[in-house]
Amino acid sequence: MILRKLLIAFMILSAVFPQVKAANMADEIIYFVMVDRFADGDPSNNQDVDLDNPLAFAGGDLVGLTQNLDEIASLGATMIWITPVALQIDAPIFSEFGDFATGKGDFYPHHGYWAKDLGAIDPRYGTEADLKALVDAAHGQGIKVILDVVYNHLGYGMEHDPAFAKWLRYGDECSGNDPIISCLSGLPDFKTELPEVREYLFETQLGLAERVGLDGFRLDTVKHVTHEFWQEHRDLVDPRLGEDFILLGEVWDADRFLARDYFANDEMDGLFDFSFRDRVIKLMSGVYDAAKFGRYLSKRHNVAEGYSLASFLSNHDMPMLLSMLGGNTQDLAMAATIMMTIEGPPVIPYGEEVGRRGGVWPDNREVMAWGTQDILPGAGVARNEGLRQVFVDLIGLRKSRASLRGGQFEVVYSDESVLIYRRGGDVMVSINISDNDIELPLGTLPIEAIWNLAFSSIGSSTGKLEMLPARSAQIFVNAFQTYGE
Numbered sequence: 001m002i003l004r005k006l007l008i009a010f011m012i013l014s015a016v017f018p019q020v021k022a023a024n025m026a027d028e029i030i031y032f033v034m035v036d037r038f039a040d041g042d043p044s045n046n047q048d049v050d051l052d053n054p055l056a057f058a059g060g061d062l063v064g065l066t067q068n069l070d071e072i073a074s075l076g077a078t079m080i081w082i083t084p085v086a087l088q089i090d091a092p093i094f095s096e097f098g099d100f101a102t103g104k105g106d107f108y109p110h111h112g113y114w115a116k117d118l119g120a121i122d123p124r125y126g127t128e129a130d131l132k133a134l135v136d137a138a139h140g141q142g143i144k145v146i147l148d149v150v151y152n153h154l155g156y157g158m159e160h161d162p163a164f165a166k167w168l169r170y171g172d173e174c175s176g177n178d179p180i181i182s183c184l185s186g187l188p189d190f191k192t193e194l195p196e197v198r199e200y201l202f203e204t205q206l207g208l209a210e211r212v213g214l215d216g217f218r219l220d221t222v223k224h225v226t227h228e229f230w231q232e233h234r235d236l237v238d239p240r241l242g243e244d245f246i247l248l249g250e251v252w253d254a255d256r257f258l259a260r261d262y263f264a265n266d267e268m269d270g271l272f273d274f275s276f277r278d279r280v281i282k283l284m285s286g287v288y289d290a291a292k293f294g295r296y297l298s299k300r301h302n303v304a305e306g307y308s309l310a311s312f313l314s315n316h317d318m319p320m321l322l323s324m325l326g327g328n329t330q331d332l333a334m335a336a337t338i339m340m341t342i343e344g345p346p347v348i349p350y351g352e353e354v355g356r357r358g359g360v361w362p363d364n365r366e367v368m369a370w371g372t373q374d375i376l377p378g379a380g381v382a383r384n385e386g387l388r389q390v391f392v393d394l395i396g397l398r399k400s401r402a403s404l405r406g407g408q409f410e411v412v413y414s415d416e417s418v419l420i421y422r423r424g425g426d427v428m429v430s431i432n433i434s435d436n437d438i439e440l441p442l443g444t445l446p447i448e449a450i451w452n453l454a455f456s457s458i459g460s461s462t463g464k465l466e467m468l469p470a471r472s473a474q475i476f477v478n479a480f481q482t483y484g485e
Contacts, residue, residue, distance in 0.1 A: 025246060025270050025308045026405050028144070028345040029395055031077035034316055035085060035125050036110040038350055038368045039064030040376040047124050048092070048108050051377055054362040055092075055107040058377040062126035066134045068375065069141055075353060075388070076395035079144040079345075081218045081248070083316075084112035085131060087120040089155035111316070111365070112148065113220065114155030114187070118204040132212040144215035146246055147208075151201050151229070152190060152221040159188040167197045179224050192229050202233065206240055216246025222262070222271075223251045230267035248272070248310065256302050256309060263307040270308035273344060275300060277313055280335050281324055283433060290433055291414035294421060298411055301343040311339050312347040319364050320349075322357035329355060330471055333390045333457040334431065337473035340394040341404050341429045353391040355384035390457065397455055397475060403427050413445060418468060420445065426481040432468035440466040451476035 036057055040046070041064030050056035062085065072080060088109035112125070121128050135145045159170040169191055174183030183189045191197055205217070222230070237245055249268040251258055255275035262268040279296050282288040288296075301309055313321040313335055325331045332352075339346045350356070351368050358364035368375075369383040398404045403424025413420040417434035428451055432438050445466055453463040455475040461467075465476050 024306055025079075025248070025310070025345045026343070027399075028079045029077045029398070030079045030081055030310065030345050030347040031072050031075065032081045032315070032347055032349045033065060033072075034060070034083045034111065034350060034365060035062060035065060036060040036083075036112070037365060037377070039068045039370075039378075041065070041067045042126065042130075043376075045123050045126065048110075049377075051367075053106065054365065055110075057108055057110045057124060058367050060367070060377065061124070062130035062134050064375070066130070066137050069134075069137055069143070073141045073143060075348075075392060076399065077143060077348070079146060079215070079246075080138060081146045081347070082134075082148060084115065084148045084150055084220075085121050085125040086112065086115040086150075087117045087122045088112065088124070089114050089116045089157060091157070093156050109155060113150055115150060116155055116158060116161075118150075118154075118201065128208070128212065131208075135213045135215075139213070144246075146216035146218050146248060147214050148220060149205050149217045150220045151192065151205075151233075152224045153184060153187040154190070156187060164188075167191055167194065167200070180226055182224065184221060184224055189224075192225055198229065198232065202236055206236060209241055209245070214241075214245075216248060216269075219247060219249040219268070222249040222268070227261065227265065227267060230262070231265055234265075234267055246270075254309075256300060259303050259307070259309060263304045268307075270310050270345070272315075272347070273300065273309035273311050276309075276311040276339070276342075277315075277318070277321070280313060280321070280338065284325060284331055284335065286433075289416040290419040290431060291416065294411040294414040294419045297338075297342060297421065298409055301407070301409075309344045310347050311342060311344050312349070313339060314349050314352050314364075315347075316349060316365055317361070319360050320352065320356060320358045322352070322355060323359040323364070327357055329384060329387050330458060333387065334433075334471060334473040336391060336394060337429070337455070337457045337475065338431065340398045341423060341427070341475060343405070343407055343409065346398075348391065351383075353388045355382075355387050393455055401427055401477065413440070420465070426478040428465060428476040430465060430468050430474045430476070432470060432472055435470050437470050438468045440468075442466075450479040452479045 038060045040059035042061050045061055046059045048057045049059045051058060092106040092108040138145050158164050159168045167190060168188040169181060170183060170188040175181050247268050248270045251271050253274045254271045259271045279293060283293045303309060322332050354369050356366055356369055358366040367378040369381040370378040371383040403426050406424055408424045410422045412422050417432060418438055419431045421429050451465045453461055454477045457473040458469055461469060461474055
C-alpha cells in the first residue's frame with residue numbers, strides 16, 4: 001500500500017515537474033560552416049576546383065577548418081554545424097541556369113547534399129581521420145560539432161546504380177503532392193519505409209557519429225521523411241549516442257506551429273525558425289511596425305519546454321541578410337542584436353559576422369572572407385572587423401546574462417517605431433527602427449531600477465533607456481543585479 005502511494009506521488013510530481021531534456025540547446029551559439037567554402041588546409045585533395053565558377057568546388061576541407069578553429073572560438077561560438085561530408089556523385093550536372101554569369105554552367109556537389117555513398121567520406125573534404133581530428137580539436141576548445149545528415153535522398157543519377165536502385169523512387173514513382181514521395185528537386189528519393197533502407201541509413205550515420213565523437217546531427221529535409229522514421233531514429237540515437245546527442249532539424253518555413261508535431265514525440269530537440277528571418281526582413285523594410293514585431297516576438301518561442309527554435313538571419317539557401325539590406329551594416333547590427341537577445345540558440349552562417357553579403361543563389365555561397373590572412377580560397381576577400389566585434393560583444397553579453405537565453409519576455413513599450421522589451425529581471429532591450437532619434441516622454445517607462453547601457457549597435461549612445469538613437473538597438477542591464485549565470 002505504501003509502495004503504491006509512493007508510486008502515485010512520483011507520477012504526480014513527474015507531471016508537475018517534467019524531467020529536463022538532456023539535449024537542451026538553449027545556451028548554444030551555433031556557427032555554420034560550408035566545408036568547401038571555408039578554408040583549404042590540404043591542397044593535395046583539391047579536385048574539380050574552379051574559383052571562377054561559383055558552382056564548382058572551392059577547395060575547402062576538414063583540415064582547413066581544423067587549422068582555423070581559433071577564428072570560430074574567438075567569436076564565442078559554442079557549436080559548429082558543418083555541411084555533409086559523405087562521398088558525393090562524380091560527375092557534375094548542368095546548371096538549370098544554363099550559361100551562368102561566369103560563362104560556366106557545370107554544377108558540382110560542393111555543398112555535400114548529393115551523396116553517392118553515405119558510408120564513405122568524400123576525399124575532396126578529407127578523411128574520417130580528418131573528421132575525428134576536427135571533433136577532437138573543437139572539443140579541446142570547448143566547442144561541439146554537429147554534422148549535416150541527409151536521410152531523404154541520394155545524388156543525381158544514383159537510381160541507376162545497382163547497389164541502390166531498389167531502394168530509390170524516381171520518375172513516375174514520385175508525387176509532387178506528397179512531400180514524403182515528392183523526389184525533391186528531381187533527386188532519387190530513399191524508400192525509407194523499407195527496413196533494409198532504414199538499417200543502411202541509421203548504421204552509416206550513427207556508426208560514424210560513434211567513431212568520431214560527434215555531438216549531434218543537423219537533419220536535412222525533415223518534412224520529406226515520415227514521423228515514424230524520426231521516432232525510430234530517436235529510439236536508436238539515445239541508447240547509442242546518449243540522450244544529450246543533439247538532433248536539430250530543417251523543416252522549411254518552420255515556426256512554433258509546425259514544430260509541435262516534431263517536439264510532441266521527441267523526434268527533434270530543435271528546429272530552425274524560418275519565421276524569425278521573415279519577420280526581421282518585414283521589420284527592416286517597414287512592412288511590420290515595431291509594435292507588431294513585438295507581438296510576434298512575445299509568442300514566437302511558445303513551444304514545449306526543453307525544445308528550441310534556432311533563430312537565424314541568413315542561411316546557405318537564401319540571400320544573405322546583408323544583401324537584402326543593401327549592404328547596410330548598421331541595420332545588420334540591429335538585427336543581430338535582436339537575434340542575440342531572444343530565446344533559442346542563434347545561428348551565424350560563416351562570414352556573416354565579417355560582412356559577407358552574397359546575394360541570390362549561388363552568390364550566397366561565397367567563400368569565407370579572410371582579408372589579409374593567407375588562407376585560401378578567401379585570401380584577399382575583404383572583411384569587416386568592426387562588424388565582427390559587434391558579434392563578439394553580443395555573444396559575450398548573451399553568455400554572461402542567463403536571462404538573455406531564458407524564456408521570460410515582456411514588451412514594456414511599443415509604438416510604430418520603438419520596441420522596448422524586458423528579458424528576465426535584469427535586462428532591457430530597446431529598438432528604434434525610424435531614421436530619427438527618439439526621446440520617450442517622462443513617465444512612459446516604469447521607474448523600477450537603474451539601467452546601465454551594456455551595448456549599442458551603433459557604438460555610441462546617451463546611455464539613457466528613454467533616449468533611442470536612429471536605426472539602433474541597445475541593451476541595458478539592471479545596475480543592482482550581478483552578472484553571471
